[in-house]
Every structure is written in structure tokens, then in C-alpha cells.
Amino acid sequence: MNIGDVADLSGLPAKTIRYYEDIGLVKPLRSSNGYRTFRESDAHKLAFLGRARALGFTIEDCRNLLALYEDEKRASAEVKEIAKQHLERIDGKIAELKEMRATLAHLVEECAGDHRPDCPILADLAMKRRDEDDRRKST
Amino acid sequence: MNIGDVADLSGLPAKTIRYYEDIGLVKPLRSSNGYRTFRESDAHKLAFLGRARALGFTIEDCRNLLALYEDEKRASAEVKEIAKQHLERIDGKIAELKEMRATLAHLVEECAGDHRPDCPILADLAMKRRDEDDRRKST
DNA sequence: TCTAAGGCTTCCCCCCGCTGGAAGGTCAAC
DNA sequence: GTTGACCTTCCAGCGGGGGGAAGCCTTAGA
Numbered sequence: 363m364n365i366g367d368v369a370d371l372s373g374l375p376a377k378t379i380r381y382y383e384d385i386g387l388v389k390p391l392r393s394s395n396g397y398r399t400f401r402e403s404d405a406h407k408l409a410f411l412g413r414a415r416a417l418g419f420t421i422e423d424c425r426n427l428l429a430l431y432e433d434e435k436r437a438s439a440e441v442k443e444i445a446k447q448h449l450e451r452i453d454g455k456i457a458e459l460k461e462m463r464a465t466l467a468h469l470v471e472e473c474a475g476d477h478r479p480d481c482p483i484l485a486d487l488a489m490k491r492r493d494e495d496d497r498r499k500s501t
Numbered sequence: 502m503n504i505g506d507v508a509d510l511s512g513l514p515a516k517t518i519r520y521y522e523d524i525g526l527v528k529p530l531r532s533s534n535g536y537r538t539f540r541e542s543d544a545h546k547l548a549f550l551g552r553a554r555a556l557g558f559t560i561e562d563c564r565n566l567l568a569l570y571e572d573e574k575r576a577s578a579e580v581k582e583i584a585k586q587h588l589e590r591i592d593g594k595i596a597e598l599k600e601m602r603a604t605l606a607h608l609v610e611e612c613a614g615d616h617r618p619d620c621p622i623l624a625d626l627a628m629k630r631r632d633e634d635d636r637r638k639s640t
Numbered sequence: 641t642c643t644a645a646g647g648c649t650t651c652c653c654c655c656c657g658c659t660g661g662a663a664g665g666t667c668a669a670c
Numbered sequence: 671g672t673t674g675a676c677c678t679t680c681c682a683g684c685g686g687g688g689g690g691a692a693g694c695c696t697t698a699g700a
Contacts, residue, residue, distance in 0.1 A: 366648080375688085376648090396648080397695085398649090406627070409627075410626050413628075414626050415686090417626075430623065437615065437618065438613055439616065441620045442612045442614035442622065443614075446609055449606060452601055456602065459557070459595050460595065462555075462556050462591055463588065463591045463595065466557075466587065470588060473580065475581035478577055479573060479574060483577075483584050484570050484575075484580055487570070488548075488549050488570060503676075503677075504676090505675095505677080516658070516659060519678095535665080535666085536666085536676090559657095
């Protein structure tokens with residue numbers, strides 16, 4: 363298989379596949395014309411990578427997951443640990459985004475959004491720390 | 502004020518402040534020894550930037566917000582529009598993360614996490630598209 | 641047999657938003 | 671005068687690729 367075929371199969375752009383080779387995630391063979399030649403197992407790995415990345419695993423996580431995948435003597439506990447840590451990262455990000463969202467939604471609601479210059483959004487962003495603390499106390 | 506002072510005031514690292522000068526967000530003066538000299542207004546802008554960034558606004562958003570902040574004839578509608586678009590981006594990200602979270606949490610639950618190699622997490626990642634579709638139908 | 645289109649190769653730069661570090665100038669205190 | 675904390679510039683790199691140039695390779699059609 364050439365890179366285009368495996369790109370279609372895995373859903374990954376050819377550029378990404380070359381990059382994955384660069385960083386050692388896949389190791390396709392080369393045919394005499396210099397083209398990369400992907401085996402079934404390479405295509406399989408790439409699909410695996412695509413799905414792991416879609417779940418938000420980092421490249422390093424993917425490298426570890428792939429190694430565990432290939433190791434028939436792995437302990438599922440190791441895999442679970444990686445997944446659990448990732449789950450925590452995701453939860454952290456969600457919490458962070460929700461906090462931003464709450465603040466921002468509040469400000470957007472307060473803003474008239476008309477031709478006048480008065481704007482609680484800008485006022486909040488410009489506010490000094492001490493005033494902000496005051497507002498927190500009073501709210 | 503030197504960069505260290507304004508870094509303390511704004512809570513931003515000096516590196517970041519230099520970077521913000523590079524990209525034209527702040528324009529401190531220079532004293533004869535080559536040190537950057539920040540006015541009150543610069544310190545104020547940097548604090549503004551810090552808070553906008555903490556809400557997840559992109560640098561370009563920040564640039565626009567800062568321009569609106571400085572424009573006394575702005576219409577609050579413009580500010581609100583930027584904020585609303587950002588709110589949508591945040592919602593999009595939250596939704597995306599929640600979907601990842603759901604899939605991942607499900608897999609983590611299913612995995613025994615012991616010394617045995619059998620692992621539904623790896624199995625799912627390795628699964629072929631067609632099998633995945635089948636599972637969707639049957640679930 | 642020529643040609644055109646499309647695929648493949650490497651290469652290097654770009655994105656965002658910083659961050660780290662090296663090499664060196666400056667300033668205040670002791 | 672010398673230490674140590676500042677400050678300066680410049681260059682490189684993070685993650686995770688994307689864009690595009692310049693140049694082979696292959697294949698289909700006229």
C-alpha cells in the first residue's frame with residue numbers, strides 16, 4: 363500500500379502519516395522507487411492512532427498505548443492507568459472551560475450590545491484586582 | 502516601571518510581556534540604558550490582557566478588545582459580538598471534550614485493570630470501522 | 641509515442657502562545 | 671570591587687501538524 367491508500371483507510375492526512383513516521387510511531391518499508399510501502403499491520407496501527415488521537419490522547423500516550431497493544435503480555439492495569447490519567451486531564455479542561463463559560467456568559471448577558479459605548483465586558487476586563495475582590499465579596 | 506514591576510503587577514511573566522511588545526500589543530518606552538519603561542497605562546493594558554487571556558480569548562481577540570477598550574466611541578455591540586463568538590467556541594470545545602469523556606469513561610469502567618492482558622480499551626482502539634458501525638447498530 | 645494528470649518524495653517555513661536558555665549589559669548594596 | 675539581581679537580545683523548541691515548492695514516478699489516453 364502507498365501512503366494515499368493508507369491515508370484513505372485510516373482517515374489520516376498523508377502529511378500526518380509522514381509525521382508519524384518521522385517521530386517513529388510507524389515504520390513503513392520503502393519500495394525501490396522510494397515510495398513508502400505500508401503493510402496491513404501499519405494500516406492497522408495508523409487507524410489505532412487515529413482513534414486514540416480522536417479521544418484526545420497525546421502523541422506520547424499513543425506511543426505507550428501502541429507499545430502495550432503490541433505487547434501480548436501487557437497488564438490491562440497499565441492501559442487503564444493511562445486512560446484514567448487522560449480522563450482526569452479531560453475533566454480538568456472541562457472544569458476550566460466551564461468556569462470561563464460561566465464568567466463570560468454572565469458578562470455577555472449584562473452587556474446591552476447596542477450603539478452605546480458602555481460595556482460591562484470591557485469594564486470587567488479593565489477592572490483592577492482590588493475592585494474585583496470587592497465585587498466577589500459583595501456578590 | 503521596569504518589566505519586573507509590571508510583571509508583578511499584572512501577574513504576567515516578563516517573557517510574555519516582551520512577547521506582547523513584539524506582536525504590538527503594548528508599546529513601552531525605552532530609557533537610556535535600553536530598559537523598557539512602562540507607564541501606568543501600559544500596566545493597565547497588560548492586566549487587561551491577562552484577564553482576557555484567562556477567559557480564553559485569543560491574542561487576536563485581545564487585540565480587538567484592547568482597541569475597542571481604547572476607543573471611547575465604540576459600540577458595545579462590537580464587544581458583545583466578540584464575546585459571543587468566543588462563548589460559542591467554548592461551548593464547542595466543552596461539547597467535544599464531553600463526548601471524549603463519555604467514550605473514555607465507558608471504556609475505563611469496562612477494563613478490569615489487573616495483571617491480565619485482556620483490555621477493552623485497546624480492543625476498542627484497535628477495532629475496525631466496520632465493527633464499530635456494527636456495535637453502534639446493536640447498541 | 642507523447643503528454644497531461646495525479647501521486648509520491650524531500651525540504652523548509654508557518655501556525656499559536658509562549659518558554660527556556662545562552663551571552664552579555666546594568667544597577668544597587670555591601 | 672564584586673556579588674547578585676535585574677535587564678537586554680537572539681535562537682531554539684514545545685505539540686501536532688499544515689502549506690506549498692521543486693522535482694521524481696506512474697499511468698491513462700490521444
